[in-house]
Amino acid sequence: MEFFRIHKTIPFMRHALVLNIISFATFALAVFFLLHRGLHLSVEFTGGTVMEVAYQQSADIGKVREAIGKLGYPDVQVQSYGTSRDVQIRLPAQKGMSSDQQSAQVMQALKSVDPSATQRGIEVVGPQVGDELTTNGLKALGMVVVGIMIYLAVRFEWKFAVATVLANLHDVVIILGFFAFFQWEFSLAVLAAVLAVLGYSVNESVVIFDRVRENFRRYRKMSTVGIIDNAITSTISRTIITHGSTQLVVLSMFFFGGPTLHYFALALTIGICFGIYSSCFVAAAIAMWLGIKREDLIKGTPAKRDGDSEDDPNAGAVV
Amino acid sequence: MNRYPVWKYAIIVIVLLVGLIYSLPNFFGEAPAVQVSAAKSTVKVDAATQGRVEEALKTAGLTPDLLTLEGGSLRARFGTPDEQLKARDVLQRTLVPDASDPPYVVALNLVSRSPAWLTSLHAFPMYLGLDLRGGVDFLLQVDMKGAIDKKAESFAGDLRTTFRDKGIRGTSVNRNGQTIEVSFRDAAALQTAKQIIQDQFPDLATTEAQDGSNWRLTATIKPEAARRLQDAALKQNITTLHNRINELGVAEPVIQQQGLDRIVVQLPGVQDTAKAKDILGRTATLEMRLVDESAEGRAAELSGGPVPFGSEKFLERNGRPVIVKKQVLVTGESLTDAQPGFDQQSNQPKVDLTMDAKGGRIMRDVSRENYKKRMAMLIFEKGKGEVLTAPSINGELGNRFQISGSMTVAEAADLALLLRAGSLAAPMEIIQERTIGPSLGADNIEKGFKSVMYGFIAIMIFMCAYYALFGLFSSIALAVNLMLLVAILSMLQATLTLPGIAAMALAIGVAIDSNVLINERVREELRNGASPQAAIHAGYDRAWGTILDSNVTTLIAGIALLAFGSGPVRGFAVVHCIGIVTSMFSAVFFSRGLVNFWYGQKKKLKTVSIGTVWRPKTDGTAVVDAE
Secondary structure, three states, rough: OOOOOOOOOOOHHHHHHHHHHHHHHHHHHHHHHHHHHOOOEHHHHHHHEEEEOOOOOOOOOOHHHHHHHHHOOOOOEEEEEEEEEEEEEEEOOOOOOOOOHHHHHHHHHHHHHHHOOEEEEEEEEEEHHHHHHHHHHHHHHHHHHHHHHHHHHHOOHHHHHHHHHHHHHHHHHHHHHHHHHOOEEEOOHHHHHHHHHHHHHHHHHHHHHHHHHHHHHHHOOOOOHHHHHHHHHHHHHHHHHHHHHHHHHHHHHHHHHHHHHHHHHHHHHHHHHHHHHHHHHHHHHHHHOOOOOOHHOOOOOOOOOOOOOOOOOOOOOOO | OOOHHHHHHHHHHHHHHHHHHHHHHOOOOOEEEEEEEEEEOOOOOOOHHHHHHHHHHHHHHOOOOOOOOOOOOOEEEEHHHHHHHHHHHHHHHHHHHOOOEEEEEEEEEEEEEOOOHHHOOOOOOOEEOOHOOOEEEEEEEEOHHHHHHHHHHHHHHHHHHHOOOOOOOOEEEEOOOEEHHHEOOOHHHHHHHHHHHHHHHOOOEEEEEEEEEEEEEEEEEEEHHHHHHHHHHHHHHHHHHHHHHOOOOOOOOOOEEOOOOOEEEEEOOOOOHHHHHHHHHHOEEEEEEEOOOHHHHHHHHHHOOOOOEEEEEOOOOOOOOOEEOOOEEEHHEEEEEEEEOOOOOOOOEEEEEEEOOHHHHHHHHHHHHHHOOOOEEEEEEEEEEEEEEEOOOOOOOOOEEEEEEEOOOOHHHHHHHHHHOOOOOOOOOEEEEEOOHHHHHHHHHHHHHHHHHHHHHHHHHHHHHHHHHHHHHHHHHHHHHHHHHHHHHOOOOEOOHHHHHHHHHHHHHHHHHHHHHHHHHHHHHHHHOOOHHHHHHHHHHHHHHOOOOHHHHHHHHHHHHHOOOOHHHHHHHHHHHHHHHHHHHHHHHHHHHHHHHHOOOOOOOOOOOOOOOOOOOOOHHHOOOOO
């Protein structure tokens, strides 16, 4: 099988400006939604009580909400969870009442409406833990960004490091934007997914930059734009197949992994889609705008094997 | 050029074998078992206990499949839950004759079905997290400030008494948060006091100041002493929790320190949060009271006569009644330390007690008035009191005194532990709790594994279809990757959680990247007209740099998650990081080995089975089509 039969180098960078403007607009939109709507943070971040209740038949969410509303909770969320028979209820922490009392009271109210209600799980988190998670999450994000920048700056060049990190922050912010726009629950698992995307989508940029470096060595007469276009073209089949395969696994998690892995898989899916796009059009384009040159990458390395003709694509098997 | 030396194949074979052995135990499932562990710190579960258990089971006509003694607990595995229940009853009868004072905890448990030879190689299955098997999980915060405040208060009291004893006049001692402020009328008194603090209170640091005719000395607990104090408080709280949880009969409780001031408690299989909390938060109190030595009291004690008015009857641990007065002299609050030791004169085991200033003063007064009389130390738990010991007073006691007498070394250690660990060193509060029902746990594990399996199958099918034989090699490498990942996690005895399973699925996704990079490179070389052998060689070599770069960056993200994550994020990160490392081995080293094994020997290799290698119509230089 062969999906990609590309005759010529595709001029990716020709439309870079337009796409970058679109990117920037998406990015700005994501930031807007993040600031405007904020993330729908899970109980791990906000503190409070989450109960999972199972019914014998399909649960009537309206009735559940009504029953809990009678207990005097002004702001309670009830949603089906996994199957139609499972319901998830989130209670904000209430002063003067322990989580046990809260959950016992709620279960009693639910049982009086439908005796088949059984408690499957309960999670109580103090606000203090939530604060800590938020700061630790931000620290982790910062450490990933700095670590990757340092590694890339050493292995490649600062321009690539900047381009890659910008492209990846672009991905992360857009994922967060999606979560803010749709008000999907942002849990610890989603945070893990976001950070995994950060590492994962750097892969993408690294693969392309690796090829750019190699091209600079091989085709001495080609323009920078040509080199970038060539690098993206010759890695595009790998990019699509890799991401396609990863997406297969992620989709499997999305469909079969149950409710806990649902948003985790969703965050990864968005990350993968934007990861492909951003490494081609954002990372490469930023590197282009930053003006990468042959000298940036191969300075200090002596001329390669003397015997090789300079732009022989089949040159040797040793790198 | 595509041949591995024998030693490389040897490494591959060894790694595969080790991987296979250590991942195997995970596939056997679990069988019902009975676990015997010690309920008291003085009781040991050892070979002798094992003999007793074997004997008891034999008389009852039960034979366990496997009997293991490890980490202070004994586990007997049975074929059916029915046998398990019978065995539990038998062992309960034999080992715990008196239910009110159990030396052992006999609990139902699940033990891996993996055969004995695997267990003897220390190959154990991964430990399943609570989200996969159900139970309760608490995160407790220890109030360290409270602990230090308490200590500062006791220091303040001690200073007050010491200064009074030494005749330093006109001082006033006040505690202000965690600092103690002492003021004096003259400089000489200050110097004397400073000397005393330096000699007798090495944990305190002092600074002096003078304003007007007022000399002041500020004493603070030294940072290293405070750290030691916090550490000790946390340890003591963990010990206390262990003692309390043992009573629940939970088969494998996890009680761990997290960070500097937190304790994680996981109780698998327990669904009753309220009861668990009740036991965790239970307070044991220690009281010291005088023994009623009146004639009626004696009579009640010896012959079971009526208990005199104003006294109560309590039992000693060996079942002997002791009649004590109702009036409480000192409570455990005043007791700051209890350590076992040896009396230097009589060379007998003893327990050294340290009281705070208030307690010391009371002890002095009481001992002076009640010379040669007995004093009982009672411990109250769940509203029920028990006499720990009732020694007679043999002299004037101060804030440091000792209990000695007919004690063995082990009894002294036990008594010290009970005196110390009966109560918490610092108050704790539950800041996070989770209960996962067993059905939810079973759901989680099933769904998690299904998602990994389906994803894996989908990728295998695709790879084989797209890359033909090379796709098959990649699929085998992926399977090896998964196996090694499971093996390493089992070796580390890591806890597998749902996010961990997600990370496994993602690891497959990341590992596929390396395989695709290699296969695409080989195809590209072929497309450019390289000979098959050269193409394989160049494909692997050139992909290596890229694989390294991309994996290191992914690893950086993983390590950051590991460093700052907690709970589920950490579970994810561990698997993620290990997955990256195993994928480097399997995708680069192992799959190359496979390819070399298959193609390396063939000298005149014409074609490579790597799917279609399509060439553009213009010759091999089409990709160099520069603008």
